Amino acid sequence: MTTPRHRLTPESARRLTLDTEPWLSCEDCFEQIDIYIELLLTGTRDQHQLAMRTHLAGCNACEEEARSLLLLVAAERNIDAEPILPSLASN
Amino acid sequence: MTASEVVTEGECEQSAPADSDARWIAALSGHGPEHQEALRRLHELMLRGAEHQIAQMYHTLPKLGTVRIEDIVRQSADEATVAVLAKLATFQGRSRFTTWAYKFAILHAAVEVRRNMWRHREVTLDLLYEPYAPGASPEQVIAASDFSSAVSAAIDQGLTSHQREIVLALLVEDVPIDVLAERLGSTRNALHKTLHDARQRLRRHLTAQGYLAASSPTEVNS
Numbered sequence: 001m002t003t004p005r006h007r008l009t010p011e012s013a014r015r016l017t018l019d020t021e022p023w024l025s026c027e028d029c030f031e032q033i034d035i036y037i038e039l040l041l042t043g044t045r046d047q048h049q050l051a052m053r054t055h056l057a058g059c060n061a062c063e064e065e066a067r068s069l070l071l072l073v074a075a076e077r078n079i080d081a082e083p084i085l086p087s088l089a090s091n
Numbered sequence: 092m093t094a095s096e097v098v099t100e101g102e103c104e105q106s107a108p109a110d111s112d113a114r115w116i117a118a119l120s121g122h123g124p125e126h127q128e129a130l131r132r133l134h135e136l137m138l139r140g141a142e143h144q145i146a147q148m149y150h151t152l153p154k155l156g157t158v159r160i161e162d163i164v165r166q167s168a169d170e171a172t173v174a175v176l177a178k179l180a181t182f183q184g185r186s187r188f189t190t191w192a193y194k195f196a197i198l199h200a201a202v203e204v205r206r207n208m209w210r211h212r213e214v215t216l217d218l219l220y221e222p223y224a225p226g227a228s229p230e231q232v233i234a235a236s237d238f239s240s241a242v243s244a245a246i247d248q249g250l251t252s253h254q255r256e257i258v259l260a261l262l263v264e265d266v267p268i269d270v271l272a273e274r275l276g277s278t279r280n281a282l283h284k285t286l287h288d289a290r291q292r293l294r295r296h297l298t299a300q301g302y303l304a305a306s307s308p309t310e311v312n313s
Contacts, residue, residue, distance in 0.1 A: 008263065013239040015262045016246070017294055017303065020287050026268075026279045034186040034194050058290070059283060060261075061201070061268045064148075068197050072143045073190050 015058075024055040029062045037070050040084050041077065056089035063089050112188040119179055133175060136189060137168035140196025148204045155207065163207065167200035174199065205267035214266050214274050241302045242293065249296035254289040261286055 008016070029052065036052050056063040067088060074081035118129030141164045145152075152160075174195045182191055246255055260266045261282070272279050297303045 008239040008243050010239055012263050013242040016242055016258060016290065017297060018290055019294060020290055023287055026283045030194065030198065034191040038186040038190055058287075059268070060265075061205075061279070065144075065194070065197050065201050068144050068147045068201070069190070069194050071147070072140065072193055072197070076189075 018058045020054055020058040022051045022054060024051040026055075026059060026062055029055050029059070029066075033062075033066050033069060037066065037073055040070065040087065041074060041079055053087075053089055112182075112184055115188045116179065116182060119176065130172070133192065134168060134172050136192055137171040137175070137196040138164060140193040141165075141167040141171065141200040144197045144200035145204065148201065151208055152204060159207075163203050164200070167203050168196060171195040171199040202269045205269050206273070209267065209270040214260060214264070214271060238302060241297060241300065245293045245296040245300070249292050250289050254285055254292065257282055257285045258289045258293075 032052060036049060039049065056066055067085065070084065070088060071081050074084070115129065115133075118125045119133065120126075121129075144167075145160060145164055155163075171192075175192050178195075182188060246258065250258070257271070260271050261268060268279050268282055271277075272282050275282075294303055298305055
């Protein structure tokens, strides 16, 4: 047995085996992200956002951009985004 | 520009959201001086969004001078302005116009930053992973003592070579998806679909091996 050149860290193993159902494409995520951020800022959270949360948990780029949008819009409205951030990409 | 510096200007435009949104759309869709003024304000909004995104990602940027960073901001804002105008008819008012528009600035700036981060870095997919020896039996592989080793084996045994290359590039080498898409002549959407399919395959493989519970709501999501 050959040792893999790259040993997977526990974090890598976690990211590789994330359950990313229900499926949402990056394109659809982008289409909906402004609505999702507005809902988060108003404290609204429902099951219909599951696909979005799941996608953000599994897509680094979309999560980074969503986080940034949340911080920007929250700052403009004088809303503290810190309590909201943990729910951005979690089920 | 920090997010807090954005607040003062942004707040002034948020007093009557619905009316404000309608005015944005009407002015940007129209002609004449009002249209030109709306274009100017839209570009300012995109600059603000791009500057915010650069600030968020600044710690990841290679040492770039002020001039280069300003170029990135300006280019991103220009591209985002064009993108907003192209998609204006799709704005449905389900969010505020400024929130909807900001996402274009953030996207374009983020993609440009990632390009700059990887401008001089190679992505050599064929060197990323050394598989288990061809003669290794399933029993030898399963004897691996921890979940990480089991995932390594599943990557080797359960994925196509294309899937293997994509997941390792994105999730082990942390190549940004936009950068990888550009290098491979693919799209962010297509790569994310490959990643999704690969994850599902890995999960099925590991479930069959007993490393994951059947229909687990993923203990790994935090």
